[in-house]
Structure formats: C-alpha cells, structure tokens
Amino acid sequence: MSLKVTLFGGTGQGKTTYTLALLYMMASGIDGFRIEAKDADTTTKYLNPWRDFVMAKRWPAPTMGRREDEFRLLFQNEFVTDFRWVDYQGGAINVPSDESEEAAQLHADIQESNAFIIVADAYIIATRPQIEAELLTSSAYIFNLLNNYKFRGPGAESGVTITLVLTKADILPPEYKADNYRALYEKARTVFRGVTQFIAELRAPTSRIPPWMYPAAILPVSIVGDGNASVIDPGQGYDLATISLDRSPMPENIHYPFLYAIGNELDRIALTLEEQEQDLAARLNKLNRNVLNKILRGRTIRELHQERQAVAARLQELEPKIRAVTSVANQKMISLVP
Numbered sequence: 651m652s653l654k655v656t657l658f659g660g661t662g663q664g665k666t667t668y669t670l671a672l673l674y675m676m677a678s679g680i681d682g683f684r685i686e687a688k689d690a691d692t693t694t695k696y697l698n699p700w701r702d703f704v705m706a707k708r709w710p711a712p713t714m715g716r717r718e719d720e721f722r723l724l725f726q727n728e729f730v731t732d733f734r735w736v737d738y739q740g741g742a743i744n745v746p747s748d749e750s751e752e753a754a755q756l757h758a759d760i761q762e763s764n765a766f767i768i769v770a771d772a773y774i775i776a777t778r779p780q781i782e783a784e785l786l787t788s789s790a791y792i793f794n795l796l797n798n799y800k801f802r803g804p805g806a807e808s809g810v811t812i813t814l815v816l817t818k819a820d821i822l823p824p825e826y827k828a829d830n831y832r833a834l835y836e837k838a839r840t841v842f843r844g845v846t847q848f849i850a851e852l853r854a855p856t857s858r859i860p861p862w863m864y865p866a867a868i869l870p871v872s873i874v875g876d877g878n879a880s881v882i883d884p885g886q887g888y889d890l891a892t893i894s895l896d897r898s899p900m901p902e903n904i905h906y907p908f909l910y911a912i913g914n915e916l917d918r919i920a921l922t923l924e925e926q927e928q929d930l931a932a933r934l935n936k937l938n939r940n941v942l943n944k945i946l947r948g949r950t951i952r953e954l955h956q957e958r959q960a961v962a963a964r965l966q967e968l969e970p971k972i973r974a975v976t977s978v979a980n981q982k983m984i985s986l987v988p
C-alpha cells in the first residue's frame with residue numbers, strides 16, 4: 651500500500667506541466683524531501699518532456715489516457731513511503747464508470763486516494779464568465795466525484811486532504827494579482843463552491859468531524875514564472891488560451907501544495923489509519939464491483955489491510971521530523987475557507 655495522490659482537473663488546466671515541473675524540482679530535493687522514481691526509465695520519461703519544455707520552449711503534449719507512476723518519497727534520505735501519482739486525460743471525469751474502463755479506474759483512484767490535488771486554470775477563473783469557468787475547470791464534476799467517494803460515501807469519517815492549485819498565475823490580469831490575489835481567491839471559491847461549502851460546514855462549531863480530518867487549502871502557482879510567457883489568443887468556448895513561452899521558465903510556489911498534501915496526510919494517516927482499517931471490508935464491499943476490482947488488483951481485502959497497517963506504523967515513526975518541514979507549506983498555503 652502506498653500513499654496515493656490523485657491529480658484532478660479538466661483538460662488543459664495544467665496538470666501535466668505541473669507534474670513535470672514538480673518532479674524535476676523534487677528529483678534533486680526540496681527542504682529535505684526527495685522523490686525517486688521506481689526505475690530509471692520512469693525518471694527519463696518525465697525528464698525528457700521537461701527538457702524539451704525548457705530548452706525548446708515546447709509545451710508538453712496533451713496526456714493520452716491515464717498515467718500512473720510509482721515513486722518513493724524520501725526525507726533526509728530516509729525512506730518514507732511508496733507513492734503513486736495519477737494523471738489522466740481530463741475526459742475521464744465526465745463519463746460514468748459503467749461506460750468506460752478509464753472512468754471506473756478513476757473512481758477507484760478517488761476511493762483509494764489519501765490526497766487530492768485539484769488543478770484549475772487561474773486564467774480561466776479570472777477571465778471567463780463564471781459558468782464557463784465552472785465547466786472548463788470541471789468543478790461540478792469534481793465535487794460530484796469527491797462527494798460520492800469521499801465526503802458522503804463510506805469512510806467519510808476518515809477524511810482526506812484537498813489542495814486547490816491555481817495554475818498559470820503568471821498570465822493573470824493585474825487586478826487578480828493585486829492584494830495578494832484576493833480577487834482570484836474569491837472567484838476560485840465561488841467556482842469551486844461545492845467543495846468550499848462542504849469544508850466550511852465541517853469547520854462549523856457544531857460539526858462532529860474535527861477540522862484536521864479535512865485539511866483544505868489553495869495557492870496560485872506558475873510553472874513559467876512572472877513575465878516569462880504571454881497570451882497569444884485568450885481563447886473562447888472550448889478553446890483555451892494559446893500561450894507562448896518567451897523566456898526560460900522559473901517555477902514559482904509549485905512544491906508547497908505537494909508538501910502540504912503529503913504533510914497533512916502523514917499527520918492524519920498516522921492518527922487514523924489503524925482504527926479506520928477496522929471496517930475496511932465493510933466499506934469496500936459497498937463499492938461497485940468494477941471499482942472494487944481496480945482497488946484490489948488481485949489482492950485480498952486482508953492483504954490490503956496488512957499493507958496499510960505497515961504504512962501506518964512507518965508514518966507514526968517519521969511523523970515528528972516531517973511535521974517540522976511541512977509546517978512551512980502549511981504557512982504558505984491559504985485556507986480554502988476564509
């Protein structure tokens with residue numbers, strides 16, 4: 651069993667570019683954290699398009715289908731956990747699981763994930779009419795899936811970490827950058843109001859679920875850095891903006907959402923995983939067969955249970971050290987609910 655982060659977002663929101671930049675930065679290590687791919691080929695697969703991006707100023711090709719890769723997360727050169735990163739073509743969010751293999755896989759990913767990084771285009775949120783921004787970012791689809799598989803589904807008490815990454819912050823109109831992105835946060839919370847309101851309800855004094863079960867935060871990021879890219883055509887309808895990369899990219903803020911997700915997960919899992927495992931079988935048996943088979947991948951529920959227990963023990967051991975580092979990310983991120 652590994653820690654699992656699912657990257658969520660509609661087509662063209664910036665998931666693949668974000669992933670390439672993050673893995674490039676994390677491969678050399680940031681703040682004591684380092685990511686190693688399971689094998690050298692995986693690393694090459696991610697480094698090549700990143701090199702083309704930096705050297706030839708060529709954006710990564712659109713993702714075909716779902717892509718899952720295994721990594722190892724290290725902290726001060728100590729193994730923390732295996733770690734799976736799932737990126738897929740935006741389309742899978744918008745299809746029912748009985749109609750598409752990829753959608754069934756996505757539903758299983760959601761059910762099994764510890765953390766979600768929702769990737770949404772800040773430029774779309776700022777410049778499109780609200781209702782178009784909702785559809786292009788797939789905010790309602792994302793809420794629907796989270797709601798069914800995490801918030802209200804079996805296992806809601808175990809919580810989940812949610813990070814909303816607002817990409818392409820570099821090309822935002824100045825009024826959305828002003829005052830520490832105040833106008834952007836406001837619009838993003840409205841576009842993602844399903845998730846935001848759900849979290850807000852949990853923060854109410856009457857809620858029986860403690861706030862640390864559902865850490866949720868937001869941050870604008872840029873893979874290229876301010877002033878290094880320009881909008882050639884703002885786009886309309888389904889067509890998103892055409893953007894040229896003019897100078898060498900200088901990624902900004904991109905590792906914080908990741909460290910936030912990881913750090914809060916380690917905290918939360920160490921505290922809840924063991925007890926949550928008690929009713930694992932009951933929870934899994936409530937799932938659609940198709941989705942359950944994807945989660946088990948040939949294992950029995952008992953084997954899955956044992957793998958999870960081992961992770962919990964390991965995390966408990968490392969947690970105090972890791973907390974020292976992730977507190978930086980916690981301070982940098984802005985709470986989803988003001």
Ligand SMILES: Nc1nc2c(ncn2[C@@H]2O[C@H](COP(=O)(O)OP(=O)(O)O)[C@@H](O)[C@H]2O)c(=O)[nH]1
Pocket residue numbers: 659660661662663664665666667668709710711712713740817818819820821871872873874875879880891892893
């Ligand atoms: N200005 C700017 N544009 C970006 C940035 N990240 C992505 N883009 C643009 O968004 C497009 C789609 O990104 P991609 O990662 O393929 O989106 P995905 O479909 O969610 O994987 C890219 O081709 C770029 O034009 C960024 O940080 N700044």
Ligand SMILES: [Mg+2]
Pocket residue numbers: 665666667712713738739
């Ligand atoms: Mg992609």
